[in-house]
Amino acid sequence: MTNLKVPYIFLIPSLIIIFLAGVGPVFQSFLLSLSEFSLVNPSQTPVGFQNYIALLSDSIFWKAIQVTMLLVFGSVLLEFVVGIFLALLITSSGKRARSVFSSIFVIPIAVAPIVTGILWSPNSVFDDLNTLLYYGLSLGTYIDTTKPFTYYSLIIISDAWIWAPLMMLVTVAIIRSIPKEQYEAAEVMGASSWTKFQKITFPAIIVSPAILVTLLLRTADAFRMFEVPYAWNFWLGQDAELGASVDTVSVLMWKMFSSTLYDFPIAQITTIAIVLLMVTLTTCALVLRRSPRLME
Amino acid sequence: MSQNKQKNNSRYIRYILLLSASLWVLWPISIMVEEGFRVDIGPLFSGRGASFVGEFFQGQGGIRFSTIEYVKALRIEAYPRLLVNSVIIAVSSVIVAVLAGLPAAFTMAMYKFRGKAFLTYALLAMRTISPFAVLLPFFLIYGRLGLFDTYQGMAFVYLIINLPIITLMMRGFFKDIPKEIFEAAFMSGASDSYILRKVALPLALPGLAAAAVFAFVGTWNEFFYALFLTGTVTKTVSRGVWSGFSESIESFKILEFDELNAGGTLAIIPAVILSLAVQRYLARGITLGAHEQ
Numbered sequence: 001m002t003n004l005k006v007p008y009i010f011l012i013p014s015l016i017i018i019f020l021a022g023v024g025p026v027f028q029s030f031l032l033s034l035s036e037f038s039l040v041n042p043s044q045t046p047v048g049f050q051n052y053i054a055l056l057s058d059s060i061f062w063k064a065i066q067v068t069m070l071l072v073f074g075s076v077l078l079e080f081v082v083g084i085f086l087a088l089l090i091t092s093s094g095k096r097a098r099s100v101f102s103s104i105f106v107i108p109i110a111v112a113p114i115v116t117g118i119l120w121s122p123n124s125v126f127d128d129l130n131t132l133l134y135y136g137l138s139l140g141t142y143i144d145t146t147k148p149f150t151y152y153s154l155i156i157i158s159d160a161w162i163w164a165p166l167m168m169l170v171t172v173a174i175i176r177s178i179p180k181e182q183y184e185a186a187e188v189m190g191a192s193s194w195t196k197f198q199k200i201t202f203p204a205i206i207v208s209p210a211i212l213v214t215l216l217l218r219t220a221d222a223f224r225m226f227e228v229p230y231a232w233n234f235w236l237g238q239d240a241e242l243g244a245s246v247d248t249v250s251v252l253m254w255k256m257f258s259s260t261l262y263d264f265p266i267a268q269i270t271t272i273a274i275v276l277l278m279v280t281l282t283t284c285a286l287v288l289r290r291s292p293r294l295m296e
Numbered sequence: 297m298s299q300n301k302q303k304n305n306s307r308y309i310r311y312i313l314l315l316s317a318s319l320w321v322l323w324p325i326s327i328m329v330e331e332g333f334r335v336d337i338g339p340l341f342s343g344r345g346a347s348f349v350g351e352f353f354q355g356q357g358g359i360r361f362s363t364i365e366y367v368k369a370l371r372i373e374a375y376p377r378l379l380v381n382s383v384i385i386a387v388s389s390v391i392v393a394v395l396a397g398l399p400a401a402f403t404m405a406m407y408k409f410r411g412k413a414f415l416t417y418a419l420l421a422m423r424t425i426s427p428f429a430v431l432l433p434f435f436l437i438y439g440r441l442g443l444f445d446t447y448q449g450m451a452f453v454y455l456i457i458n459l460p461i462i463t464l465m466m467r468g469f470f471k472d473i474p475k476e477i478f479e480a481a482f483m484s485g486a487s488d489s490y491i492l493r494k495v496a497l498p499l500a501l502p503g504l505a506a507a508a509v510f511a512f513v514g515t516w517n518e519f520f521y522a523l524f525l526t527g528t529v530t531k532t533v534s535r536g537v538w539s540g541f542s543e544s545i546e547s548f549k550i551l552e553f554d555e556l557n558a559g560g561t562l563a564i565i566p567a568v569i570l571s572l573a574v575q576r577y578l579a580r581g582i583t584l585g586a587h588e589q
C-alpha cells in the first residue's frame with residue numbers, strides 16, 4: 001500500500017507527546033549535565049564535559065555501577081533459568097493443569113515493584129523462615145539478611161520472582177512452535193527427556209529472536225532497577241549513606257536528589273542519568289535490529 | 297507394567313514441582329495477606345511467642361485474626377483517596393494515550409514512510425528510559441507552570457509509559473488483521489479515518505482492551521514518578537503503600553508493618569485481577585509487540 005498517501009496528520013499528536021515528554025526533557029537534561037547548576041545555587045554556568053570527567057573518577061559512581069551490574073547480571077540470568085524451568089513444567093502438563101498453573105505463575109508480574117520490596121523484606125518471608133529454621137527445626141542457624149551475600153541474593157531473587165514468569169510465557173511460545181516430528185524422531189531413536197531438552201528444546205530457545213529481544217529488554221529495565229534496592233536501603237538502615245552497599249545507579253541518584261547534605265546537585269545527577277541513557281539507547285537499538293516484527 | 301509405573305512416577309514428580317513452583321510464587325504474597333490480618337504464624341514454631349533471630353525481632357506471633365487493619369485503612373484513613381487518585385490519573389493518562397496513539401499505530405501498521413524506524417525507536421526508548429533522564433526537567437518546569445502535584449501533570453508524565461505501550465501494541469494488533477480486508481476498503485475509496493474507525497478498530501477491539509488494561513496496571517504500579525512528582529493532592533496508591541497513609545492525605549505517618557501489609561494487599565488486588573484478565577497478551581505487552589504471541 002505504498003502508493004497511497006500517508007496520513008501524516010495521524011502522527012502529529014504522538015509526535016507532540018514524544019517531543020514534550022521525551023525528547024525535550026532528555027535534551028534539557030543533557031544541557032543541565034554540561035553546566036554547573038544546583039537548586040541551592042541556581043545560576044547556570046556552562047562547564048563543558050567537566051561533570052563527565054569528574055564522574056569517571058568518582059569512586060562512589062563506580063561502586064554503584066558495580067552493584068548495578070551484579071544485580072542486572074544475576075537477575076537476568078536467574079530469570080532466564082527459572083523461566084525455562086517453569087516453561088518446561090507448563091508445556092509437559094495436561095491442559096487443565098497448564099491453564100491453572102500458568103495463571104498462578106504470572107501473578108507476580110502484576111505486583112507493584114515497591115510492594116515486592118515489602119514482600120521479600122527481612123520481616124516478611126524471613127520472619128517465618130528463620131523461626132522455623134532456628135527454633136522449629138532447632139538447627140541453630142538462620143538466614144542473616146544483613147550479610148552482603150544474602151541481601152544481594154535476595155534482591156536478585158525478588159527481581160527474578162517478578163520477571164521469571166515473563167521468560168516463561170516467551171519460552172512456552174517457543175517450545176510450542178517446535179515441530180512435533182523432531183521429538184517423535186528422537187523418541188524412535190530412544191532419546192531420554194534430558195537428551196531431548198539438550199538437543200532440541202534448549203537450542204531452539206537459544207536461537208529464537210523472541211528470547212533475545214526479551215533478554216535485552218529485561219537487561220535495559222534491570223539497569224534502572226530502583227524500587228527493590230530502594231526498599232532494601234531502608235531495611236538495612238543505609239538510607240542516609242551515599243555509596244551504600246545496595247546503591248544501584250538509580251538509588252544513588254535518588255539519594256543525591258533527596259538528601260539535603262549535597263545541595264541538590266542537579267548537574268551531577270543529570271550527568272549520571274545521561275550516562276545511563278546511553279546504555280538504554282544502545283540496548284534499544286539492538287532490540288530493533290533483532291526484532292524484524294518491530295522493524296517492518 | 298513397569299513402564300506404566302514409571303509414567304505415574306514422573307507424573308507425581310511433575311505435580312510436586314508444579315506445587316513447589318506455586319509455593320515460590322504465592323508464599324510471599326500469602327505472608328503479606330496474613331500479616332494484614334494480623335496473623336503471624338512464624339513465631340508459633342518457636343513455641344515461645346515473641347522471639348529474636350539475628351538482629352530482627354520476629355514479631356509477637358500468634359493467630360489473633362483481625363480485619364482491623366483493613367477496616368482502618370478503608371474507613372478511618374485516607375486510603376480510599378489514594379485509590380481514587382490512582383484511578384483518576386491512570387484512566388485519564390490511558391485515554392490520552394489511546395487518542396494520540398491509535399492513529400499513529402494505524403499509520404505505522406498500514407504505511408511505509410520515512411522516519412518510521414526512528415519513530416519506533418523513540419517509542420521503544422521512551423518505554424525503557426531511566427526516569428531520571430527526564431525527571432529533573434519535569435521537576436523544574438512543573439514548578440514553574442504550577443503543574444506539580446496536579447492530576448493533569450501526573451497524567452501527562454505517565455504518557456511516557458503509556459503512549460509507547462498503546463502505540464506499539466496496537467500497531468501489532470492492526471498488523472495481525474488480514475491485509476485483504478483493508479485492501480477492499482481502500483479500493484472503495486474510503487478515507488483513512490473511516491477505515492480506522494469502522495474497519496480496523498472493531499476488529500482490533502479485544503487488543504485495544506488488553507493494551508488499555510496493560511497501560512492502566514503499569515500506571516497503577518508505578519512508584520518512581522509518584523515518589524517525586526505527587527504531593528498531598530495527587531498521592532497515588534503505590535506511593536502511599538510505601539510512604540504512609542493516615543487520617544487525611546495531608547498528614548504523614550510512619551506505618552506499622554501490619555498496616556503496610558494491609559495497604560499492600562489492597563493495592564495489588566485490582567492489578568492482579570486485571571492482569572489475569574489479559575494474561576494472553578502479557579508477554580506481548582511487556583515486550584511491546586516485539587514478541588508476537
